[in-house]
Amino acid sequence: MPKDSVIGTSTKRREDKRFITGRGQYTDDIVLKDQTYAAFARSDVAHGKIVSIDTSAAEAMPGVLAVFTGEDFAEVGGNPAGWLIHSRDGTPMTEPKRPVLAHGKVRHVGDAYAAVIAETAEQARDAAEAIDATIEELPAIVDLRQAASDTSNRVHDEVASNVCFDWGWIEDNRAAVDEAIKGAPHVTTLELRNNRLSPNPIEPRCSIGDFNPGTEDYTLYTTSQNPHLTRLLVCAFVMGIPENKLRVVAPDVGGGFGSKIYHYGEEALVLAAAKRIGRPVKWTCSRSEAFLTDAHGRDHVTKIELATDFDGNFIAVRTETFANLGAYLSNFATATPTFLHGTLMAGNYTVPNVYVNVKGVFTNTVPVDAYRGAGRPEATFSLERVIDKCARELGIDPIEIRRKNYIKPHQFPYTTPVALEYDTGDYDAVMDRLEAIADLSGFERRLNDSASRGKLRGLGISSYIEACGIAPSNLVGALGGRVGLYDAATVRVNATGTISVMVGAHSHGQSHETTFPQIVADRLGIDESKIEIVHGDTAKIPFGMGTYGSRSLAVCGSAVVRATEKIIAKAKLIAGHMMEAGDAEVDFEDGVFSVRGTNKNVPFGDVALKAYIPHDFPLDRIEPGLEETAFYDPANFTYPSGCYACEVEVDPGTGKVEVMSFAAADDFGNVINPMVVEGQVHGGIAQGIGQALMENAVYDENGQLLSASYMDYTMPRAYDVPMFKVDHSANTPCTHNPLGVKGCGEAGAIGSPPALVNAVIDALQRAGRSSVTHIDMPLTPSRVWDAIHNS
Structure with a gap:
């Protein structure tokens, strides 16, 4: 560890230079060759049966390339919940399908039941408004207690009630708690509401789907806190794309607050549309749409x-x-x-x-x-x-x-x-x-x-x-989590001593480009300016579980530490070889390797270069290169x-x-x-x-x-x-x-x-x-x- 540690130091945010000078690149800034645009027809009633959808007028409008309805996705999978919850009686929660586009019924104001792809965003929006849908309005289910008790009017007809689960934690505690409250000298009771919130990140959601018919590769550019999870959900559950054929890129993201962790149907739609028309398809959410479609909080x-x-x-x-x-x-x-x-x-x-x-x-x-x-x-x-x-x-x-x-x-x-x-x-x-x-x-x-x-x-x-x-994965698995919740990092030391750190976490305001280099610089004793953080691209980064739950530093940062420790361990082998000593005799401090008890030393930069010029390496003991990956799953x-x-x-x-x-x-x-x-x-x-x-x-x-x-x-x-x-x-x-x-x-x-x-x-x-x-x-x-x- 360097004598003047950068840990605990208020260094300025490196990412701010591009943000405050207008040089960030957000999803909506991306314009692909022959790009087209999507717009959605959304329900203006909260609950209704779709009787018919007439798309003929929209299809005939200038610039329109394709129109999709829910029927086009009736056979594909649904977007699943990530946690399986069991009710107090042991029965699993009800899991009605969440379709890409509504079919059969619309279930909230803003529920998309059709999409138009056109040459321009304006043409797509005009055509979406021309879609003639007949929706038989049903009584809306809004009040929580009433919804829980009403089995005749249901949001999802295929399940028995509006109660997804009736969960008790811990059910074995119940009798003891009831008895303790019954016999307590004083009991305070309070009924309250935790109000519903709209997340309102400064950047609305945006997605661009692209398909290469030559290789059958898909690329999704999207405003995501969690690109690997989005890829997993789209491939394994929603569209059935082979996972090695989908690349998800989340560039600069202007805030999320949780609302960009999860997969939304618009992401699948632009991918399907791109394949059908053979051109990239972009959708950018309006602020009005965001209020009606971004997942809300609390309530x-x-x-x-x-x-x-x-x-x-x-x-x-x-x-x-x-x-x-x-x-x-x-x-x-x-x-x-x-x-x-x-x-x-x-x-x-x-x-x-x-x-x-x-x-x-x-x-x-x-x-x-x-x-x-x-x-x-x-x-x-x-x-x-x-x-x-x-x-x-x-x-x-x-x-x-x-x-x-x-x-x-x-x-x-x-x-x-x-x-x-x-x-x-x-x-x-x-x-x-x-x-x-x-x-x-x-x-x-x-x-x-x-x-x-x-x-x-x-x-x-x-x-x-x-x-x-x-x-950690073992605990969340026991509690019903359907994915692992580790994270990963790759530390790549280049021949000239600069370092690229590929992390599974995604930064959308958390300052990863500042804090992660502080961790690596502290352990390697080098200047932070030599360290680059790479994130947000499933083709470049190891599989990670994204950024939310205040997990970036504790989980992904720890993966960075573990990968850096592996770098140091291998670098000691190389340094020992350079100084004609065993790695067990080599110390590392303040960016310098030295042989214990001697004046022999070699700086980190020289070891990095030597790793890529292995003319005299004993290849049975030292591999060329200096790159390590670590997965970290906390206890x-x-x-x-x-x-x-x-x-x-x-x-x-x-x-x-x-x-x-x-x-x-x-x-x-x-x-x-x-x-x-x-x-x-x-x-x-x-x-x-x-x-x-x-x-x-x-x-x-x-x-x-x-x-x-x-x-x-x-x-x-x-x-x-x-x-x-x-x-x-x-x-x-x-x-x-x-x-x-x-x-x-x-x-x-x-x-x-x-x-x-x-x-x-x-x-x-x-x-x-x-x-x-x-x-x-x-x-x-x-x-x-x-x-x-x-x-």
Whole structure:
């Protein structure tokens, strides 16, 4: 390791040079020779039987090359869910087919039932509008509880009900939890909704399909967080293309937040169309289409009960959740409300009894899948809100009740009643840091200042823990995962000493081109500028499982470490040969190989060159070249944690909430680049504030999305968020990966919503509105005003 390690240094983001100068290349920037364009005819009703589709007018329009309907794909496979969930009675979940194009029925507004391929995008859109479809409208299924109980009106006629699964975790805990709650001195009950969100990455989805009839090779350029998974799904399940005949390229991607992990039907459509017409086919999603087709996030209705003694010691937690799956099963849809949610319901606490029930329900709405945090924000929000309500009922300080129940450092490794083993943490130390940076001792002064201006001030606290580094394969396999969740890296040392690192993870804002070189540079003792990161192309990179779940550094970064270790081991053989010593006698430090106990040494660059000029190699012992690949499958999840504090002002005359300050203390394990970590936390908190105060994807009783544009769906802007105070000094390194890292990308979105809602409730209760114990997100001015004046 070099004397001046680059690990822990805030080096500037290398990728920003091309982004801020307009030199990035996104999928929509790609223009292939003889490229054509696709447009889709989409349902304007939420639920309906397709009686007929007349495409004759569209086919006769200028520039039209082909028209597809669902019947063209009736015999191909469907896009599957990635996790098999079993209900409490042991029966497997229901898995209705998700077609490329709807046939038989449309199941949500925006469901595509036909596609047009034309010479220009304008011609394709005009022709799509000319398709005459007769759709017999059926009653829309929107309300979760009603959908769960109604077996006569079903989203999918081929299954018996709208309930995909009725999952219990852990079912063996159920009787003990029921008994503990029944006999508890105090039980706090809270019913809440985790509001539905539209992901809204800055870059809409885009896909280009290309087919080479000479070689029968397909190429898909697409906005994906996970190109290898897309290739696997298209080949193995949707289209039956031999996997070696499909190349998936995900170039620069302008944000994803989870919405670009999964495969969408438009990707298969452009591939099929390219083969049929013999020309490349591009589809670029409009913002209006994105609201109606990108998988949404959250949308849970939950009842949570927290049993305690009168001193606030936790006895049991029981939850019942209805989770909206939307009209079809998206790839991670079944994992998000179950194993990424229920397994976190113990939080940071020594609660001895936990039982979680989740009913996954089909509705006539856009499919719901992973969105930043993916299950962990839902668990944290439920738990941290009921803890705060319990503290008020018992008259205990919100920080005190949390500290009283924290898992203590001497208890690690700690196995929770919901079957996770936390390896390390110090939650009291993180809370200590929060209290310091948030200046909680000065709150009373700020409270009085707000009151002097006619504003109600409140303070909200939350703690969180999350399971990150979504892996390991053996564990997710036992929990129903249908794919492995390792990752891979190849480190190629070129003859001149420069290095190419091919990684399975994909960067769409995570700064891989900055942080991964820091890892390699640290271990090889060379300058970061000599290291190139290659990602996003299945023809160039080893098989990897993409970027989501704060897994890039913990899983793919660890693969980079392992591959680099192999490079060093082989380089020692070469260096030993050059210095006439055995490799066991060779040390490596600060980019220089040396023979122990002598003054013989050779720099890394000379060894790299020698690897490719092996004139005198003993070929029985040393192969030419210097390139190594490693696959890394971790032993456990990683468990970042944190404590957040939010202060708000509420205007009692209008109900408007203003976030006055926000402090976040996190434990991310070892930190590679503090600047990148801070940026990730800032972005997550901004999204959490958006969910808590303004964002809401709302359907009416007919299944029409009422918030289907930026006129109605409110995104946070710069003036909606304060300057954040961020601290990650109370870190406890992860014990089971070589970097000691835990993951930071989703933390801000997990810990911020409950802190903010707790702050608003605190402000109202301090103002005498003691009956206001909860307001559902988003806390819009009208909802808060109503709570103030009708309490």
